[in-house]
Amino acid sequence: MKLLKRLSCIIMLFVFGIVMAGCQTTETNKVVEKLTILTINDFHGALEETNGEYGIARLANNFAEVTKNSEATVIISAGDMFQGTAISNYDHGKTFIDIMNEMKFDAMALGNHEFDWGLEVMQAYQDGDKSNGEANFPFLGCNIIEKSTGQLPKGVKEYQIIERGGLKIGIIGYIGYGIEEDIAVKMVENYQFTYPTTAVANVAKKLRTEENVDVVIAVGHEGTGSNESIAALTGDSKVDAIINGHTHTRYSGTIKDKDGIDVPYIQTGSAGKYYGVIELSINKDTKKVEGGTAVTKSNKTGAKSKNIEKIVDNLVEETAPVFKRVIGVATREVTRYDGASWAATALKDYANADIAFINIGGIRAQAFPIKQGEEITVSKIYEIAPFDNALKTVKLKGSDVKTLINLFTTSLNVTKDAINDEIYIDGVKLEMDKEYLVATIDYLFDNKDYPFYKGTDQVTTGILFKDILVDRVEKDQTIK
Template sequence: MKKILLAIPLIFILLLLIGCEPTPTPTDFVAPSFSGETSITYEIGDELPDFTEYFTAVDLVDGDLSSSINFDDSEINYLVPGTYGLTLSVSDLSGNTSNLVINIYVVDTGNPVILGAIDITYEIGDAVPDYLLGVTAEDAVDGDLTNHIEVNSSNVNLEAEGLYNLVYTVRDGSNRTATVVVSVTVIDPNYVEPIDLLNIYYINDLHGAITYESEQMGLARIGNLVMDERSRNPENTLFIGGGDLLQGTLISNYFEGRSTVNALDAIGMDAFVLGNHEFDWGLSTVTRYRNPLYTDDQVDAPILGANVFLDGTETRPDFIDPYTIVQKGNIKVGIIGVMGYGLESSIAVSKIQGYHFASPEYWATFYAEYLRTVEQVDIVLVVLHDNGISTGFNQTMSQLSGNQKVDAVFNGHSHSSYSGYLTRTGSTSMPYIQSSSNGKNLGRVRLTLDSEGNITASSVTNLTASTDSRLNVANAEINSIIASYELQIEPLLTEVIMVSGAYMSQSALSFYMAKLMRVATGSDVAFQNLGGTRAPIMNAQNITVATLYQIFPFDNKIKTTYLTGAQINSFINSSGGAYHDIRDDMSFDDSTYYKVATNDYMFDQTYNPFISGIDSEDTGILIRDVLEQVLRNQAEVYDFFLLTNPVVLGSSYRKLDAFILKSEINQGLFI
């Protein structure tokens, strides 16, 4: 019975286990499927593709299997163009696997790059440029392609000015090209821009008048105009000086012309032509400013004197040139300087000894032809230190033609103010000019030019402060130069020795100087030349040492000799003896010798009688110093300077003589 009871629970458990077994699942035999791109194109150099963005995988049982896709790109070379296979594979949970091969097209779409190609400027005559210097080429696929660069320079002409294209080309392995075009500018280093206008500014007979005084414009104002023109039109501006530029004022004479030379140099003078008064201190005093061994001061402008020679030769003094050539734009300008014929007589004999002035016409013509044929100049200018009208020089120059042609003439010496034209056959008229003296005028000759440099028109005029406002303004740089010299001699410029009590003409002062020379030397008669007295004294004028230099600018000294009465009477009756003074209106016996005084300029002239006198003496006394002594002595006695005041010399104020210019009063020579 126990065995039966034990079997019943076992049977129950077995039945229970059989009742709990699950229902069998159907078998999955279907692989997942892919969807997405049928092919992919990759451009070399781009970021590598993320294939998960291109494909998905789905299984009927397991659903989305995209994240389980395996991508095999081991056969793909992303740096080499071509068609490659990308293998995709995925398995579902039942172990069903799908595989798919997709074409991957690796392509090269980027062009190569040329680096370092820049525009080139080439000067004719230089070495042929290396067009590949510094130029490289690169490609993302092929790497360095520098050695494959091709240069096309067929359009470039290195022998002719112009702007040309130079072409660089390079190809990569995919036959893609890069092209760079640069400019090659070919220039002629000798080429200059043509000018169509030339302004020639001119002064003559400045006589050291570098400061401003009423009509006397001064170099600061003259320089203001010239420097303004040069700054705005450097290739159209010339500045020429026509002689007698240095001698004549205290501020110039005191420094032997250095103050004037430095101011002219700062303005930018292109040519300095000799005048007769450049000999007054001895020619070497002026020419030293061109001597490279003279280190104190130098002048850039050449000193010109084509017809100035050492006696008996055709050799010019050291540092004197016959001409200068100035390049202005595309135009070569030749400037010839000549001295007036016979002007040796205007120079003290002691200063002109050893020199002579040959024919200005001959040497101007000679060098005009030389400049055109040898130096190949385009324009010829001639500067004559003389009156070109009265001498006929201007007319002669106007008739020259061909290789001897002169384009303009500038005059000096006579202190005249004139300008005009001389007509000539087959050519434009020739302008000529003289520009007064002491900086009262600034001459201007304007030449209009065509593209070949031929003169098509001209104008000529003398400018003043009333015709050009720039002459009313002082240039600061030139003003500073002048002021530095004024400071050194300030007492001589500002100390008033005496005030004049009347107007005194140059003639009256010439008679008076003859009187002073006679009294100072105890002579019987004395002579002064009108040309040695250069300025009047105005009524109520403050007389300074500077004033005395204006009146008697030349360093004339008193010389004495003994002449017969016959010689004296003959000279008094000549034009040279007009300005004289006789002791007590005495008369001269023809056979008797009398003491005579005059200045060294008159004394040394061979056509005057003094050189043949007896017992001659050079006193060394400057005539200007005698006048200063008289003025200083009179200032302690009289309120005003008058020619009628007694002549007092010496610190004792001893009355040596008293002279009233009766004849001058009668002639109205002073009032």
């Protein structure tokens, strides 16, 4: 009798377990009415807070709060995440990768600055070897083609498929056409970027017809340039939402597709000051997207993730002896353009050249203004000029120097007489046939669109531009 009772209990527990498992499966597969997409772009290594505001720990908490209050959430980056601050550059974004894993990013489109250290650095985060760091999410770029093979580079995928909220979701990554121009020649010479819309259309069709996805999201390291054409894709190539990056602007909106459905698009500025929230409305019966909205939200204040804060604090402590070292104090407020002219002059003086040229894009806006009385650290210089650009010198004729003066930021010893169309270097009129010793950075020098390659006595020093700036501040104890 006791045996029968025991068997009955076991059978009842077994049946109860099957029923509960069925309930859990049903709940997991339940189709949501709203799919939430959290976005970020062009974070540029801004892991630390700025005067008690922003920072990755605060972003992590904001993402967690939105996720907690949403039916289903996808987290996506539109690229340029790592390069830009001393502590992120310190380990080539390895710690940042760990943070993104902790935050459960689903995918990331590659940006131009993911090429800055050589694409092989990013590829190492996808090689399966956890000892050198490993991303738990893919790097996407459906239109990044390796010239030697005609295929995607190793470690780069066209798309990622995830299942969330009872939906099968395809995420396509792309990079803007022509953005090769924003990458050092030696870092991108083996790759080409094809037209985004064509590539996205082909991948979207594959996702819908072969992978049977319900939702397609396109994330591109590009401004709005391709948005209209991507939103206009129809049928099996239809895209339901678009995430932008690269231009460091903040916007959100919708574009009506040919069926009158709102396709949301978004970009969140840069340095983690804002993040994006896209909400897609889902028909629970058909699993089709019936429209969407997009908004940017501030990351300025709020609680911080304790786990992420600890990771950042440990990295700051580890690197403090190098990067937190005070090397000067600002004697007046320094704007970005003040900083650019000063940096070009420091380059000229270091090389003992007649004139120096830099591009304003290499002097980062997020580092400014520098307030009067503010301490200048090594970290601040690396924030001003984070890239591994190196000094090159060359002798150029005055006619080529004039061309460059009209294109780039120059050292402070250059003046212009706009009325008479004359240029003076150190107060002496520029002579078209005379040779001048010119200092610049390899990012500009190696670009054959500019006349540096035509000059004589070309010298590659290998000396980093940012280290020259550190030396100059140490010498002057300020930014003059």
